[in-house]
Amino acid sequence: MTPSARLQAAIELLDDIIVAARDNGASGDNVAKKFFRARRYAGSKDRRAIREHVYAAIRRFGDRPESGRAAIVGLAAEQPELKALFDGSSYGPAVLTDQEQQASGEAIPAWLHSQFATPIDGDEQTALFDRAPLDIRLNPKKADADTIESAWPEVEALPMPYGYRLPTGTSVENSEPYNSGKIEIQDLGSQAIVAACVTKKPKFVLDMCAGAGGKTLGLAAQLSDDTRIIAADTDRGRLSRIEPRLRRSSTRNVETILLSPNKEIEALETLKGQCDLVLVDAPCTGTGTWRRNPELRWRMTPKRLDQTVQLQARLLDLASALVAPGGRLVYAVCSLLDAEGGDQAVTFLKNHPDWRYIEVDLPIGRPYRKGTLLTPYQDGTDGFYFTCLEKL
Numbered sequence: 359m360t361p362s363a364r365l366q367a368a369i370e371l372l373d374d375i376i377v378a379a380r381d382n383g384a385s386g387d388n389v390a391k392k393f394f395r396a397r398r399y400a401g402s403k404d405r406r407a408i409r410e411h412v413y414a415a416i417r418r419f420g421d422r423p424e425s426g427r428a429a430i431v432g433l434a435a436e437q438p439e440l441k442a443l444f445d446g447s448s449y450g451p452a453v454l455t456d457q458e459q460q461a462s463g464e465a466i467p468a469w470l471h472s473q474f475a476t477p478i479d480g481d482e483q484t485a486l487f488d489r490a491p492l493d494i495r496l497n498p499k500k501a502d503a504d505t506i507e508s509a510w511p512e513v514e515a516l517p518m519p520y521g522y523r524l525p526t527g528t529s530v531e532n533s534e535p536y537n538s539g540k541i542e543i544q545d546l547g548s549q550a551i552v553a554a555c556v557t558k559k560p561k562f563v564l565d566m567c568a569g570a571g572g573k574t575l576g577l578a579a580q581l582s583d584d585t586r587i588i589a590a591d592t593d594r595g596r597l598s599r600i601e602p603r604l605r606r607s608s609t610r611n612v613e614t615i616l617l618s619p620n621k622e623i624e625a626l627e628t629l630k631g632q633c634d635l636v637l638v639d640a641p642c643t644g645t646g647t648w649r650r651n652p653e654l655r656w657r658m659t660p661k662r663l664d665q666t667v668q669l670q671a672r673l674l675d676l677a678s679a680l681v682a683p684g685g686r687l688v689y690a691v692c693s694l695l696d697a698e699g700g701d702q703a704v705t706f707l708k709n710h711p712d713w714r715y716i717e718v719d720l721p722i723g724r725p726y727r728k729g730t731l732l733t734p735y736q737d738g739t740d741g742f743y744f745t746c747l748e749k750l
């Protein structure tokens with residue numbers, strides 16, 4: 359493909375990503391996969407160049423542009439070398455006119471600026487767009503540090519006991535330690551949240567928003583094999599992805615429960631007042647994961663944020679009814695917005711006098727509004743807020 363044809367393909371892929379973001383459809387990565395499946399003529403260099411244009415536009419503009427062309431025209435205003443590619447050639451973009459729509463604005467949508475947790479200032483905000491590292495978690499039931507160091511001598515040990523960092527691009531998923539369940543890919547921040555969950559060695563655990571089981575597996579790896587762990591989620595597809603991961607790590611003490619949205623309690627009724635630990639790794643806007651998913655900004659609207667906050671508050675309430683006296687509830691979001699983090703914890707504690715906040719001592723993170731804040735800038739993790747609460 360010519361450079362102009364690659365730019366036109368980037369415009370078309372951006373169009374698809376913009377529509378998916380507007381309609382809460384497939385993720386940018388999945389949209390791109392489908393796009394390239396339908397364009398087999400694009401070779402690997404073409405695909406790389408197209409993706410580079412697309413992700414440069416996504417990173418640059420916080421607000422969802424009107425169209426793929428508006429996004430690339432906006433980019434071209436700052437990268438003049440792109441302007442020459444609007445050459446009207448048969449597969450290239452039409453020549454630029456004076457009346458072009460042009461994406462503009464900052465990398466962070468203006469309406470979001472004031473919503474971040476107080477410590478998320480200039481440097482912290484810039485770091486939200488850093489390149490995300492490749493972190494892995496050792497499964498102490500199957501391996502030790504030697505396993506990792508002999509597979510990858512260049513590995514860097516991280517402050518959490520089982521956390522390691524590999525050079526970006528390391529082929530982990532084809533490795534022996536991965537295939538035999540000795541390691542999992544997991545951001546250091548998620549590892550810290552799991553560590554906050556296991557401090558009291560619970561015997562009956564519900565991971566209420568387990569997704570594909572990232573934290574469930576972390577819990578199983580660090581708790582004794584006679585711990586009963588239930589992984590629940592409303593998303594059948596995600597939940598089903600736990601099974602092969604459990605097999606790989608030889609974990610036998612995890613059951614899964616598929617929940618119905620808005621009727622979660624029906625499937626969880628028998629757990630009322632029973633759990634030593636409930637983890638609510640709540641659905642959120644993902645503002646802490648922009649390093650990996652910058653396109654999430656294009657999905658955000660004040661209305662969607664509000665709906666997410668309401669869902670989180672409802673799940674927090676629901677989860678609290680499942681905890682036994684003396685048991686704990688860990689609430690976590692991969693977001694750095696107050697409404698999803700500190701506000702939720704503070705409101706919960708105000709409305710539930712029979713609960714108290716437990717300060718968890720971890721090597722990373724900083725205390726913030728009845729919880730802990732983890733950030734790319736200070737901790738090198740994805741951005742998280744989490745709180746550990748105890749039922750009196």
Ligand SMILES: C[S@@+](CC[C@H](N)C(=O)[O-])C[C@H]1O[C@@H](n2cnc3c(N)ncnc32)[C@H](O)[C@@H]1O
Binds near residue numbers: 593
């Ligand atoms: C942040 S993700 C969980 C990530 C997962 N815990 C991990 O460590 O990989 C949030 C999850 O909440 C689930 N979810 C959304 N609405 C829910 C609900 N009403 N009840 C339970 N889970 C829900 C989503 O399907 C998603 O898997």
